[in-house]
């Protein structure tokens with residue numbers, strides 16, 4: 063049985079035809095996915111946290127977007143530099159990063 067503590071969805075503007083085009087992709091969201099994966103690995107959280115890249119959430123002007131479940135916290139306007147803070151304060155510390163929430 064899979065028992066995650068968090069599931070993080072990151073918009074990489076994936077389209078149903080397999081193309082990656084769109085605002086979040088153009089603003090570096092693939093690098094953001096990579097940064098999340100590195101932070102999860104570095105903090106030995108692989109068994110507790112899953113990262114999934116997604117298609118458009120429909121709020122592109124606030125992208126890049128990440129959504130953290132089970133809390134349902136939405137983060138926007140993300141850059142690579144924000145990811146460590148989200149992992150340390152929210153995922154590990156249990157306190158969502160208010161200034162990055164949308």
Ligand code: FES
Pocket residue numbers: 073074075084085086087117118119120121122125126127
């Ligand atoms: S492309 Fe990411 S929210 Fe639309």
